[in-house]
Amino acid sequence: MEICPPSFDLLEPEIFDLGWFALRWYAVAYIAGLMIGWRYMMALARRPHMWNPPGTQSPKSPFSVEQVDDLLIWATLGVIVGGRLGYVVFYMPDMIWERPQDIILGITDGGMAFHGGLIGVSLALFVYSRRQEIDLWRIADAAAVVTPIGLFFGRLANFINGELWGRPTDLPWGMTFEADRLCVPRHPSQLYEAALEGLALFAIINIATWKFRSLEKPGLNAGLFLVFYGLFRALLETVREPDAHMPEALRGYVTMGLLLSLPMIALGVWLIHRAMKQDSAKA
Structure with a gap:
């Protein structure tokens, strides 16, 4: 296959390769x-005043620093296992029957789905909160504050890998990608996602956290994350390359990312309504 000259070629996907071990971006x-x-x-666990209304006597954080340490292992497993299985089930279902060994071995070449990772982390948070007797929505709210950081870095890595590019475009910032067989300028949708799902989402939730004290309302941050991620992802699906496995009649209009984002938005709206309703009842 003829290689398409990429518009961006400053970084290689691999930072170094020793043959027996390769470190990738x-x-x-x-x-x-x-x-x-x-x-x-x-840092959030060390600030009990953020989790309680002003004037609360002896405010307490819903979880300790030590519990955050333990949660890291659970979250890591949830991201990796959920992200990989989500990618296979949602985007490469034929792999299950044709190349089952690549479900695990192929992870070094990329292939992770955010929605699968979200499901994996959600299950990890649920199990961990039950084992540690922590309010699920409290720990989910904290996770919502920090998740856009990982999304930002992940989308930058997608860009460096030259994967998940956008639809063809004649805009001046259109880019070509080495693995594109058509070799046409395309939307650098990975950078759009880094900006919206990463930077913009981080700003929204952190403004809510630090300026409007959203951590006082269990479930509010989680709801904000789901709604705005879902909206941003639905918007960006209009410039991402359509999924090849979608039916031909739907390929130009409906994508798997869009279908998976709609229930996220609905659940987020419910969580926001629930959090605000409980806050009003307390008042």
Whole structure:
């Protein structure tokens, strides 16, 4: 296959390759997101006043720094297992029957789905909260604050890998990608997603957290995350390359990312309504 000259070729997907071990930007993105998110959650655990209304006597955090340490392992497993299985089930279902060994072995070449990772982390948070007797919505709210960090780094890694590009475009910032057989300028949708799902979503939830004290309302941050991620993802699906496995009649209009984002938005709206309703009842 003829190689398409990429518009962006400053970084190789692999940072170094020793033959028996290769370190890729994709892996570094996950590590950076988890490590920074872990430290940020520890900082939130150390600020009990953020979780309680002003004037509360002896405010307490819903979880301890030590519990955040333990949660890192659970979250890591949820992201990796859920993200990989989600990618296979949602986007590459034929792999289950044709190349089952690649479900595990192929993870080094990329292939993770955010919606699968979200399901995996949600299950990990549910189990961990039950074992530690922590309010699920409290720990989900903290996770919502830090998750956009991982999304930002992950989308940058997608861009460096030259994967998940957008639809063809004649806009001046259209880019070509090496693996594109058509070799036409396309939307750098990975960068759009890094900006919206990463930076914009981080700003929205952190403004709600630090300025409007959203951590006082269990479930509010989680709801905000689901709604705005779902809206941003639905918007960006209009410029992402359509999924090849979708039916021909739907390929230009409906994508798997869009279908998976709609229930996220609905659940987020319910969580926001629930959090605000409970807050009003307390008042």
